[in-house]
Amino acid sequence: MAKEVFMPKLSSTMEVGTLLQWLKEEGDPVEIGEPLFEIMTDKINIEVESYEEGVFLKKYYQVDDEIPVNAVIGYVGEENEEVPNEPPELADEEEPSEAGESAKEDEQPAAEQPVESATDKVRATPAARRVAWENNIELSSVSGSGPKSRVHEQDVIKAIDTNRATPLAEKIAADKGVDLSQIQGSGARGKVEKADVTGYAAAQTEPREEPERVKLKGLRKAVADKMLESTQSIPHVTLTSEIDMSQVIDVRKSLLPVIEKQTGYRLSYTEIIIKATAHVLGNHPKVNASLVGDEIVMNKDVNIGLAVAVENGLIVPSVPNADKKGLAELTEASKTLGLKARDGKLSPDEMSGSTFSISNLGMYAVDGFTPIINPPETAILGVGRIVEKPVIVDGSVEVRPMMVLSLSFDHRAIDGAPAAAFLTELKDRLENPYGLLV
Amino acid sequence: MREITYSEAVREAMEQEMRKNDDVFILGEDIGVYGGAFGVTRGMIEEFGPERVRNTPISESGISGAAVGSALTGMRPIVELQFSDFITIAMDQMVNQAAKMRYMYGGKATVPMVLRTPSGSGTGAAAQHSQSLEAWVAHVPGLKVVQPSTAYDAKGLLKAAMDDDNPVVFYEHKVLYKTKSDVPEDQYSIPLGEADIKREGTDVTIVATAVMVHRALEAAEELEKEGISVEVVDPRTIVPLDEETIVQSVSKTGRVVVVHEAVKRGGVGGEIASMIAESDAFDYLDAPIQRLGALPVPVPYNPDLEKASVPQVPDIVQSVKKTLNKA
Numbered sequence: 001m002a003k004e005v006f007m008p009k010l011s012s013t014m015e016v017g018t019l020l021q022w023l024k025e026e027g028d029p030v031e032i033g034e035p036l037f038e039i040m041t042d043k044i045n046i047e048v049e050s051y052e053e054g055v056f057l058k059k060y061y062q063v064d065d066e067i068p069v070n071a072v073i074g075y076v077g078e079e080n081e082e083v084p085n086e087p088p089e090l091a092d093e094e095e096p097s098e099a100g101e102s103a104k105e106d107e108q109p110a111a112e113q114p115v116e117s118a119t120d121k122v123r124a125t126p127a128a129r130r131v132a133w134e135n136n137i138e139l140s141s142v143s144g145s146g147p148k149s150r151v152h153e154q155d156v157i158k159a160i161d162t163n164r165a166t167p168l169a170e171k172i173a174a175d176k177g178v179d180l181s182q183i184q185g186s187g188a189r190g191k192v193e194k195a196d197v198t199g200y201a202a203a204q205t206e207p208r209e210e211p212e213r214v215k216l217k218g219l220r221k222a223v224a225d226k227m228l229e230s231t232q233s234i235p236h237v238t239l240t241s242e243i244d245m246s247q248v249i250d251v252r253k254s255l256l257p258v259i260e261k262q263t264g265y266r267l268s269y270t271e272i273i274i275k276a277t278a279h280v281l282g283n284h285p286k287v288n289a290s291l292v293g294d295e296i297v298m299n300k301d302v303n304i305g306l307a308v309a310v311e312n313g314l315i316v317p318s319v320p321n322a323d324k325k326g327l328a329e330l331t332e333a334s335k336t337l338g339l340k341a342r343d344g345k346l347s348p349d350e351m352s353g354s355t356f357s358i359s360n361l362g363m364y365a366v367d368g369f370t371p372i373i374n375p376p377e378t379a380i381l382g383v384g385r386i387v388e389k390p391v392i393v394d395g396s397v398e399v400r401p402m403m404v405l406s407l408s409f410d411h412r413a414i415d416g417a418p419a420a421a422f423l424t425e426l427k428d429r430l431e432n433p434y435g436l437l438v
Numbered sequence: 439m440r441e442i443t444y445s446e447a448v449r450e451a452m453e454q455e456m457r458k459n460d461d462v463f464i465l466g467e468d469i470g471v472y473g474g475a476f477g478v479t480r481g482m483i484e485e486f487g488p489e490r491v492r493n494t495p496i497s498e499s500g501i502s503g504a505a506v507g508s509a510l511t512g513m514r515p516i517v518e519l520q521f522s523d524f525i526t527i528a529m530d531q532m533v534n535q536a537a538k539m540r541y542m543y544g545g546k547a548t549v550p551m552v553l554r555t556p557s558g559s560g561t562g563a564a565a566q567h568s569q570s571l572e573a574w575v576a577h578v579p580g581l582k583v584v585q586p587s588t589a590y591d592a593k594g595l596l597k598a599a600m601d602d603d604n605p606v607v608f609y610e611h612k613v614l615y616k617t618k619s620d621v622p623e624d625q626y627s628i629p630l631g632e633a634d635i636k637r638e639g640t641d642v643t644i645v646a647t648a649v650m651v652h653r654a655l656e657a658a659e660e661l662e663k664e665g666i667s668v669e670v671v672d673p674r675t676i677v678p679l680d681e682e683t684i685v686q687s688v689s690k691t692g693r694v695v696v697v698h699e700a701v702k703r704g705g706v707g708g709e710i711a712s713m714i715a716e717s718d719a720f721d722y723l724d725a726p727i728q729r730l731g732a733l734p735v736p737v738p739y740n741p742d743l744e745k746a747s748v749p750q751v752p753d754i755v756q757s758v759k760k761t762l763n764k765a
Binding site: 125126127128129130145146147152153154 | 692720721722723724725726763
């Protein structure tokens with residue numbers, strides 16, 4: 001009786017094999033163990049050997065054919081024996097029946113399987129399974145001490161102790177004399193990793209104080225959400241530019257007493273920067289825009305948001321129509337808003353409507369930073385400290401008060417060039433503040 | 439307390455009950471002056487007379503039928519069959535009559551009888567006089583099945599069997615008749631369906647019946663020398679079966695060997711093993727359940743072959759080690 005030659009299933013994931021070459025032709029004599037053909041699976045190329053002795057009677061497939069596993073691809077039998085002209089159909093392609101499986105195994109003795117079958121279920125006692133389940137242990141990772149590698153309860157318990165740490169963590173634990181079973185693992189399935197061991201060892205030697213935990217709520221939560229939304233949804237680009245503040249300082253010096261007399265508030269650099277920014281924004285409507293949905297809204301008003309640090313958060317009151325206000329008016333407005341913000345007395349109107357924001361960290365030892373845009377605005381200006389630096393002026397080194405401006409913009413709404421043009425004009429305006437009068 | 443033999447304990451249980459209760463009488467072959475095939479009733483006819491210790495013709499069907507009939511009229515008969523092998527002849531009376539009456543008459547009739555009969559091999563009595571057929575009767579609803587392993591258990595269980603309003607098949611073991619243990623002089627009753635832990639242990643449970651209890655205890659002694667702690671559970675009654683005690687023991691040890699003298703195929707051990715596999719103890723099993731029983735052959739007459747056909751101490755030791763992967 002002619003014996004079928006099957007496409008072998010060489011791994012749990014193998015569904016088809018590609019015929020690379022026939023190593024026997026029809027009519028060739030075949031010995032047991034002689035290679036019949038070569039196939040390619042999703043993992044390997046392999047020569048498939050004959051399990052029968054006789055004459056190679058029939059080959060049903062061509063090189064490069066993709067052949068489902070368990071399909072009959074040829075016959076080995078006695079010379080001139082009759083075999084079907086077409087390959088027999090697969091009994092059940094989806095799920096080979098139990099009987100089919102075992103028949104197949106008969107055809108292919110396990111010892112000759114070239115690839116170890118990964119589909120074998122783990123042989124484990126009920127008690128081993130229970131303990132493994134209780135401790136989140138993968139049974140296949142446990143080596144069984146019983147007959148046919150059967151996993152017993154004791155094997156799992158041993159595995160819990162040994163298998164729950166990475167080799168590196170184990171080594172470190174041994175070096176430091178740390179008991180691994182005492183350590184809570186942070187890795188997958190509670191696996192103890194290097195950091196767990198070192199952390200545990202450090203904690204053993206140094207008394208550790210419990211950190212204070214504060215619930216994320218109220219303003220802190222609002223800030224957190226807004227910052228996350230901004231950084232996650234807006235592609236930020238930050239440009240920086242250094243400004244010579246000599247003339248701004250002069251302007252402030254001369255106007256401070258005047259404005260203080262008029263309003264009772266002291267003029268600060270912030271107001272001059274607001275003034276200059278608002279003025280320049282008038283020439284750069286793209287930077288004064290809001291991105292709302294799929295529309296870029298070119299705002300006609302120039303409302304400057306001022307980032308104010310308050311206890312437990314950050315709020316941004318808005319100075320409306322800043323481009324139309326003089327420095328006295330701006331000083332009064334920004335000082336009043338700042339006070340209200342710190343006292344928590346801002347009205348909702350005062351906290352909304354800004355079209356561009358300024359964040360000033362100049363009172364700290366900060367030069368430049370990457371401010372986060374206050375949506376739906378498309379840009380924000382970060383203001384650093386004024387610091388005296390050596391600067392080359394007309395070929396000679398001079399000491400000048402310098403300040404870094406950091407402009408973050410939404411690259412969805414604006415490109416680098418217009419943003420750079422805005423920052424350049426702003427630099428020019430601050431270095432030559434009399435231009436504001438033009 | 440004094441020590442008496444298993445057969446003395448059985449006799450004492452009957453005598454004490456017969457002195458108290460005139461409805462109790464015993465009938466069987468040669469149980470009078472001869473004292474029965476194993477001498478259990480020796481002396482009883484002198485005390486109770488031939489009315490209450492009745493010799494019968496050689497007809498197990500007739501003896502058991504008479505017992506069923508008298509039990510229905512309110513007597514509490516005790517049948518003695520010379521060898522439990524002959525229960526095959528009493529089978530129709532026991533299975534189709536005794537076991538069914540109470541059920542079929544809706545409880546209006548009861549059959550309060552005890553059928554005492556010696557079972558087991560080990561005496562060179564050959565294939566027709568050496569069997570352990572308890573699985574046959576255990577299969578029939580309506581019959582209770584008792585297998586005492588010690589004199590103490592025999593006396594207490596026989597009292598419970600005589601008090602029971604249902605037919606009870608009471609298997610005595612031939613080679614245990616001469617074994618002794620401490621037995622109280624007063625009457626006492628051991629409830630049917632209460633297993634006894636004959637030895638406590640932690641590594642493996644052996645569930646053993648009748649003579650196998652003693653072999654299991656011997657095996658446990660040997661295994662202890664190797665550091666293996668064996669618990670021996672004696673169910674004492676096959677029907678009803680104390681499942682709880684067995685399940686608890688197996689849940690504790692995680693390993694179990696079930697051993698009986700009856701042929702393994704179709705034996706009660708299969709029932710016990712299945713019960714364990716179905717129970718909560720399943721999740722605690724750490725090795726396949728082992729069953730030991732006789733080989734599927736008629737009990738040989740040749741003493742060596744007779745021994746070889748049923749589980750012996752080394753077989754039990756081997757099985758226990760197998761559950762521990764030490765075989």
